[in-house]
Amino acid sequence: MNLDRKTFLRSLGAGALGLLATRALGEIDGDPEQLSAMPVWNPADPEAFWRQVRVQFPMTPERTYFNTGGLGPAPRRVLDMLTVASRQLQERVETGHDFFAQARVIVAAYFGAKTDDLCFVRNATEGNCIVATGLELTAADEVIFESHAHPGGSFPWLNRQHTEGIIVKTFEPDPDRAAGNVERIAALITKRTRVIQVSHITSPTGIIMPCPEIAKLAAQHKCWFHVDGAQSAGMIPVNLPALGCDSYATSGHKWVGGPHETGVLWIRGDKMKEVVPRQVGAYSSEDVNLNNPGPFVYSKGAHRYEYGTRDAAAVLALAEATRFQNEIGRDRIAARGHALADRVRAGFEKIDSVEILTPKDPVMCASILTFRTPKMKHNQLFEHLLVDYHLRCRPVSEVDLDAVRVSTHLFNSVEECDHLIGALDEILKKA
Numbered sequence: 001m002n003l004d005r006k007t008f009l010r011s012l013g014a015g016a017l018g019l020l021a022t023r024a025l026g027e028i029d030g031d032p033e034q035l036s037a038m039p040v041w042n043p044a045d046p047e048a049f050w051r052q053v054r055v056q057f058p059m060t061p062e063r064t065y066f067n068t069g070g071l072g073p074a075p076r077r078v079l080d081m082l083t084v085a086s087r088q089l090q091e092r093v094e095t096g097h098d099f100f101a102q103a104r105v106i107v108a109a110y111f112g113a114k115t116d117d118l119c120f121v122r123n124a125t126e127g128n129c130i131v132a133t134g135l136e137l138t139a140a141d142e143v144i145f146e147s148h149a150h151p152g153g154s155f156p157w158l159n160r161q162h163t164e165g166i167i168v169k170t171f172e173p174d175p176d177r178a179a180g181n182v183e184r185i186a187a188l189i190t191k192r193t194r195v196i197q198v199s200h201i202t203s204p205t206g207i208i209m210p211c212p213e214i215a216k217l218a219a220q221h222k223c224w225f226h227v228d229g230a231q232s233a234g235m236i237p238v239n240l241p242a243l244g245c246d247s248y249a250t251s252g253h254k255w256v257g258g259p260h261e262t263g264v265l266w267i268r269g270d271k272m273k274e275v276v277p278r279q280v281g282a283y284s285s286e287d288v289n290l291n292n293p294g295p296f297v298y299s300k301g302a303h304r305y306e307y308g309t310r311d312a313a314a315v316l317a318l319a320e321a322t323r324f325q326n327e328i329g330r331d332r333i334a335a336r337g338h339a340l341a342d343r344v345r346a347g348f349e350k351i352d353s354v355e356i357l358t359p360k361d362p363v364m365c366a367s368i369l370t371f372r373t374p375k376m377k378h379n380q381l382f383e384h385l386l387v388d389y390h391l392r393c394r395p396v397s398e399v400d401l402d403a404v405r406v407s408t409h410l411f412n413s414v415e416e417c418d419h420l421i422g423a424l425d426e427i428l429k430k431a
């Protein structure tokens, strides 16, 4: 078989999942043992370690990928898990409830959460929608979030404004002071404020929001506090109870390195009854005898928000992605991404006309660096970097920022960052 059997068995656990380990996988180029061997940290040669990490990602060498904030690559181990689990489910012709149950335990532990408080969704947007549609609000109730919110975080509320007359209020994120963000939210709160939402790390410019402080403010005003964690899970270690929020949604297919169409929604157990499931089906409630239905009782825990037949292989592969990160070391991953972003920052600061929009305070930034230049529109700059230098960044058009975003993650290298700095320098010299 084309992957490390021990790793695979360990990740699958016992029981039905163990069956997977006896299956051969699809073709992988190169020595399978080498490709799947977990790197061993050596403080004397960290770059050798990170090179070995890079080998775990089957990404094309034809371009350099700096857009994990948009979509992250999955390591081979995760793709292997997806393939084998999927094939086994097809062979058994089973839905894979056992896979869901095991994945829930693993992923909940990754977030420091109780298993019952977490459910699997298809992406952060879906998790945000479950909260935004589930909270009982009436016309003129107010919701506050940042003006840099991604459509996956803002549209669910704007839709309720459109259909039900709730009022959306936005604040511009403060890139200079973390406390400034708390103050800007506080300035918008009225007697009608019911919900405060922030992106844990904002998508356009990578500002880390002070969630525990915002949580205190929300509690003082009896507001629901929801965090859109699409940019934080997998970039920095996230302990959900410590964040202080009532609910948190994230994607698995960005920084965590899970398969496409995976995500997680967490709702604090004692508050779950406030988020009414608007979409339900099999598994949202105990079986009902339609001859004598009785009261409709939701399933225990966040399980109630999952319904119908789902891709259990993808969920199991997401759990594998969290194990992969744990084995590399989550603090180590966060520090690496941050150090690479700092390296890009230091290089860009030497280039005339480049303005960096991401805060420099290490408490307010991590593995995203967003910049702009008056010399060129963001789309043109993005195209140059991609077409002429094979550097895949992300154009930032939100709220007229006219910028380009760079995401640096565990598979990126120092050389790639230096290539980006050199490319920008060349482009702007010619502009």
Ligand SMILES: Cc1ncc(COP(=O)(O)O)c(C=O)c1O
Binding pocket: 069, 070, 123, 124, 125, 126, 149, 150, 151, 152, 153, 199, 201, 202, 203, 228, 229, 230, 231, 251
């Ligand atoms: C803060 C934030 N929320 C939500 C999303 C949407 O993610 P998805 O498409 O996985 O739901 C993104 C995507 O970049 C994001 O940055």
